[in-house]
Amino acid sequence: MRRLPVLPITLVAFASAIVAAPSGAGAQANPKPQTVTLVTHDSFAVSEDVLAAFTKRTGITVKILQVGDAGQVVNQAILTKDNPLGDVLFGVDNTFLSRALDEGIFEQYRSTGLDGVPAALQLDPKDRVTPVDYGDVCINYDKEWFADHKVKVPRALKDLTKPAYKGALVVEDPSTSSPGLAFVLATIQEFGQKGWQQYWQQLVDNDVQVVDGWEQAYYDSFSGGGQGGKRPLVVSYASSPAAAVVFADPPITTSPIGTMTQSCFRQVEFAGILKGTEHRAAARELVDFMLSEQFQRDVPLQMFVYPAVEGTALPKVFTQNADAAEQPYEMTPTRIGEERDGWIREWTGIVLR
Amino acid sequence: MLEVQDLVVRYEDRADAAPAVDGLDLRVGDGEVVCVLGPSGSGKSTLLRAIAGLEPPAAGTVAWDGVDLRDTPPHRRRFGLMFQDHALFPHRDVGGNVAFGLRMQGVASDAARARTADLLTLVGLPGTEDRAVRALSGGEQQRVALARALAPDPRLLMLDEPLGALDRALREHLVDELRAIFGRRDRAVLLVTHDHEEAFALADRVVVVRAGRVEQDADAATVWQHPATPFVAEFLGYNVTAAFGPLVAVRPEGLTLASAGVPVTVVDRTFRRDHFRVRVRTASTQEVLDVAVRGSAIPDAGSTAHLVLDEAAAVPLPA
């Protein structure tokens, strides 16, 4: 008789014990039908007490699945549309919206809360997605640098090609970065289908730096990022000045960075109920909840974006440091969907070759 | 001619302990076969490594024909060393092993092939060039190692326990072969062993070492017949005794049990083919001595007897 491989069996059993241990409440499928799964991106966040209040009120437990960045979320939703990963998807923005709608991954639902959302944010007339928040991709500037160098802060996009701002700007590659793409869209909106190419050529001549992601732009290149960067202008968000205050050390009240309010492109983030959900009622409750005052008020300090529902009170750090743009650049999801790839290729040809 | 003077070698790990080689002198002339004989751990291998240049000496010199080799790296000394464990290159075949040194000398490949074949014939393994070394038996590996060491025609050939792990018949056979090979070359040979039969069978001169020092350095016959110190005598199988007066060394054959003489008690006895070896303890000095006894009257253990010394066979030792 041969012996059983005791050691491997023990190890595997031990291993299963440790993996199983912490999963407890969340990992095993909850037998109650009142669990709804929210598929979202890495930066989704909500206060635990806000989420707990929702569960307490409705009896619905929200299971959150984060599957990479915004692009990955949309892509995986398309890939898994026959057998969706969850019930509600949050995090598709206007730059990816048309693709998601074309693929038909969402089912129609109009939340009553939508009445409080400005029409400008309601980009799907068929109500397959619900705007939850928006963020403005803007150029941030390092206040101290401009004061020290006695240079005027640029006001409009066209100022950036002036010699005074030579070597001052760092942007992200639109083919790898979401704010990078938004900024390119802003320039297309501003200078038109025929003019934006020349503008970018001028930016290149003015020594614009291109990096792959927001982290590299903000922390490694931007002088206001606090890590020894040299460039005083960066493509970031209108909320970044507020975040810089919230995450300052030691605490400060006035942000060291400011926003060029005439450089902003508006990104709207949507939630949608995934086709094939088996918990439609609970999924609708979750979407309603995302438009509730409690959730909307939580949005700024959790995700550093602006609440979609008009009149939602903003925290002080936002009102003092980070106003949303008054006249942001906007573009219809359909146009973005149709032209995006071509624009990125053209941009790459001008800026990177 | 190899001249080693006052050589001291220490091992780094045992800096405080006694040196492995401790002030040793040694000469090996061209055409001479010298054997360093000593028990395990007496510094023999270390001595070879130091002469080879693989171990840096702490003091003393190693010279060849009057030239100090201090700054000559091992591969320029033109010495050969056959390791106790052969250290054949496992990824090369037999031919590749033997030809290695020739390649290092830049010998043309045709010439190297011919010489390799000759050497393999010499060591009794003709035509084995293409065999893998790990397919060889221990004795065959030994021969390949020898052929490899001989190939570059080193001016000094050193062998570390050359017959070490071989069985008796093979050893006796190889001893003759080695002698023949040494004789054919007019080069210096230095071998080390712990086995005195091997030493006397192979060497012209024997150097007995103990704890890194020379105890005796003389031609083979002299060492065998006239051990210079009690240590050498005992190592060569002599009895060392003061029971008959001044300290002497005497072989078991030089002692006889008789009716009168030094009183002893028999400790035990062992059969040795043509005689019995009887161990006795002397009553006066409590020494245990070996006596060779022929004939049929073999005393039992525990019985008493008397011991007589054959003065002619006794070698006086310094006290």
Place this chain on the structure above:
Amino acid sequence: MDPRVDRHRAAVTRARTGTRGSRAATAVAIAVPCAFIAVFFAYPVASILGRGLAPDGALDLDPLRRVFTDPSQRGVVWFTVWQAALSTVLTLALALPGAYVLARLRFPGRSLIRALVTIPFVMPTVLVASAFLALGVPRSLGAILLAHVFFNYAVVVRVVGELWRHLDPHEEEAARMLGASRMRVLREVTLRALRPGIVAAATITFLFCFTSFGVILFLGGPTRSTIETEIYRQTTRFLDLPLAAALSIVQLVAVVVLLWLVGRFERGASVPRRLRAAREVEHRPRSAADRVLLATNLAVMAALLALPLAVLVVRSLTPPSGFGFGYYRALGEVRAGSTLFVAPLDAVGNSLRFAVVATVIAVVVGGLAAWAGVRTKSRWLEGALALPLGISAVTLGFGFLIALDEPPLDLRGSQWLVPLAQALVAMPFVVLLTAPVLRAIDPRMRDAATMLGASPARVRRAVDLPIAARALFVAGAFAFAISLGEFGATTFVVRPDAPTLPIVVYRLLGQPGDVSFGAAMAASCILMLLVAAAMLAGDRMRAGRLGEF
């Protein structure tokens, strides 16, 4: 037929092919890794590639054609290959002397340094890139190469060093006595004896550089892309799944070809050889050459490995509010009350837990595969298990999501996916590190053990296991480090309530502000400590428990 004849014939057959029990053991050893690789690699990857190339059920090979006709795609493929080759050569050139120094020379602090060189291996690329930039290395090809050396130095030091530590020095000395200079000995004897290790390390390094992602993105600048970054771009930005699938196939085919070439090249190259205990082989630096080597290599390690890490440590300890552990405290406070928040100790716990499980899976499955491969004298199993190193994390991640979605394998959202994904990445190490050692076990040792009356199972336990155990241990330590640092595949399958340290680092970096950045630094320094401690503990345990052979 005469039953006695039958029995006799059975006995002869047994003697030739092993007992039924040992055949069954071999079958299991083949079946388990095959099943594992089929379910958790082949099936998910085939699903995603199928979705890409045959979206409507009909195969469309046009994207594949595009990869080779579009000059920019062709450029990407070409760049991927040559930068990986160059990185591998450079890594070997810089790390082999380091491997010698750490394996053969005895000097104070050596075991600590041996543990420390493994740290880079697990560092989040984004922070390493940041450190390189802070040190004034401009985004360039040079930066990519340097970073690849930084990340893979440990692979060479550990894989080659482990062999070097036990290589019998008599072989080298014999060569010297035969007139070979130091350089010649190095070339003709040492490197030749180290070849299985060097090939294994080079293969792993090449595969890592071949599928390099963060280093290329962050340090190469936007003009440089590899197949891996291009797959990411096509998948997540252009949503061009067919092209991404085509690129994945090219990547996979390239890796298969490489592994096949390595297998051919190595066939019969691994010779059983006498290995010696490390303490008999190592020595203090005694010659001038040794001292120069030691000094030079310590300098290289300091400049190349320690300096970038030091930047991170210094940054983590110098918040604007003053030198100290402010950022470490912040790690426990920043974003508290949010679903994004994870207590530092929890992240450490998650990382350790997942890494332990992934290591166990990788060692058991990989060890079985290596053993089966050696017993059946075939290498295809080894090759199959090395494949995951050559596939994009994006492809694998998406493959997991779309393939493992039906009972009984509905693992979506399951905690198991994390260690499974990590084990897939770690397993090639286990196989590549263990198989050469098992192959080098002198068959005569087994014969000797059999002659002493040991049953085949006993032989395996008494002879193979202790030797294999050491190799498995080294491999396990690596698997553990890989799992701790794995990011690409983990990000797809990790659950938000149980993130690992690298995930925490990336989450923190997503926001502006000193504290976000500083806390990310602090988290990565904790990761460093964890790895160093694990490696030190591993070395100790190995020295104590398994001894030397």
